[in-house]
Amino acid sequence: MAVEPAAPITVKHYPIRPDWLDRNIEPILEPDLPIIDTHHHLWDRPDIKYLLPDMVADIATGHNVKATVYLEANAMYRADGPQHMRPVGETEFVNGVAAMSASGNYGPARICAGIVGFADLMLGAAAEEVLLAHIAAGNGRFRGVRGQAHWDPSGLSVGTRRPIQGMMLDKKFREGFAKLAPLGLTYDAWQFHPQLPELADLARAFPDTTIIVNHVGAPLAIGPYAGKRAEVFAKWKPAIQDLGRCPNVVMKLGGLGTAMAGFDLYTLPEPPTSQDLVKLWGPYIETCIEAFGADRCMFESNFPPDKQSCSYPVLWNSYKRMVAGASADEKKAMFSGTAARVYRIEV
Numbered sequence: 180m181a182v183e184p185a186a187p188i189t190v191k192h193y194p195i196r197p198d199w200l201d202r203n204i205e206p207i208l209e210p211d212l213p214i215i216d217t218h219h220h221l222w223d224r225p226d227i228k229y230l231l232p233d234m235v236a237d238i239a240t241g242h243n244v245k246a247t248v249y250l251e252a253n254a255m256y257r258a259d260g261p262q263h264m265r266p267v268g269e270t271e272f273v274n275g276v277a278a279m280s281a282s283g284n285y286g287p288a289r290i291c292a293g294i295v296g297f298a299d300l301m302l303g304a305a306a307e308e309v310l311l312a313h314i315a316a317g318n319g320r321f322r323g324v325r326g327q328a329h330w331d332p333s334g335l336s337v338g339t340r341r342p343i344q345g346m347m348l349d350k351k352f353r354e355g356f357a358k359l360a361p362l363g364l365t366y367d368a369w370q371f372h373p374q375l376p377e378l379a380d381l382a383r384a385f386p387d388t389t390i391i392v393n394h395v396g397a398p399l400a401i402g403p404y405a406g407k408r409a410e411v412f413a414k415w416k417p418a419i420q421d422l423g424r425c426p427n428v429v430m431k432l433g434g435l436g437t438a439m440a441g442f443d444l445y446t447l448p449e450p451p452t453s454q455d456l457v458k459l460w461g462p463y464i465e466t467c468i469e470a471f472g473a474d475r476c477m478f479e480s481n482f483p484p485d486k487q488s489c490s491y492p493v494l495w496n497s498y499k500r501m502v503a504g505a506s507a508d509e510k511k512a513m514f515s516g517t518a519a520r521v522y523r524i525e526v
Contacts, residue, residue, distance in 0.1 A: 190337045191438050193445045193487040200490040203450045207241035208499045213526055214244045215518035218479030220252035229483035231276050235285050237491035245526045248293040249273045251325045266297040270316040277320055293322045293522040295367050300355030307358045322522050323365030331371050333403045347377045360388040369393045375418035382425040389427055394434025395463045400441025416466055423470030429521055430471045432478045435460045436485030444488035451489055456497035464501050473509035477517040
């Protein structure tokens with residue numbers, strides 16, 4: 180039986196404050212380590228603009244970013260045409276940005292070398308039309324879709340799409356989901372931590388489809404979960420371990436700088452150091468690496484959302500500190516190898 184959610188609680192994005200971020204300048208750790216940034220957006224919104232020049236500027240701060248993967252952000256949809264086809268406009272836009280980057284005029288990193296868009300899988304088998312249009316628009320760069328399945332009885336929501344309870348279990352959704360693997364496409368999973376068992380059920384039902392979990396599975400610390408970090412962690416951890424037993428599931432390490440993670444770093448008088456981030460985020464990253472192994476983990480910046488909490492150099496320094504004890508092969512996997520394999524990106 181469907182549960183009617185409470186009044187909506189929308190997760191807020193806080194302003195990026197360059198002057199605040201610049202108060203902490205750190206030397207780049209392991210500057211030669213190749214990186215594929217597996218998760219970022221491009222935004223042109225009234226409150227925040229983050230476009231190609233902004234991404235280029237962040238990459239130019241010193242880490243050896245070879246390529247990036249763009250994740251859908253409800254951006255640049257077509258203004259007209261059939262409603263279900265309008266998200267293809269985002270892939271058209273991002274492919275143009277990728278072509279600009281591929282010219283070499285914006286630095287050596289290949290920005291948006293992989294593109295993950297949006298298609299409403301609740302269309303069922305009819306979603307194939309949208310997927311094929313994305314593939315054509317991506318000019319060889321389109322890699323898959325992200326499903327926004329986040330739902331909570333408290334009314335917590337992210338973005339503008341209406342949350343649907345039990346979407347990943349829905350027959351119609353699974354009809355659409357079944358179209359991904361035959362087309363060589365992946366599924367980026369975004370849901371809240373209480374929904375991780377539903378994601379595991381989906382993964383086991385479709386063992387031939389690669390599923391990439393966003394933001395360490397989105398452990399919540401706002402709304403009804405505020406002040407309950409230990410309790411949430413105790414429920415999140417076994418769910419992550421269970422997902423790790425699904426060989427077709429891959430984990431993105433990051434996304435903990437947003438408001439829903441509840442660390443509220445953007446409220447501090449001084450920006451966090453990379454050592455600060457290790458203390459706060461390390462337990463989540465370590466749990467995921469233990470559950471999935473280095474060859475099924477990949478780091479993400481989640482910029483610009485995470486830029487409200489820390490700078491690009493500090494973020495990647497923190498990741499390098501978190502895995503300082505890993506072998507060279509393990510580091511290569513987590514910073515570029517897994518992403519190169521899963522998203523089919525040449526480095």
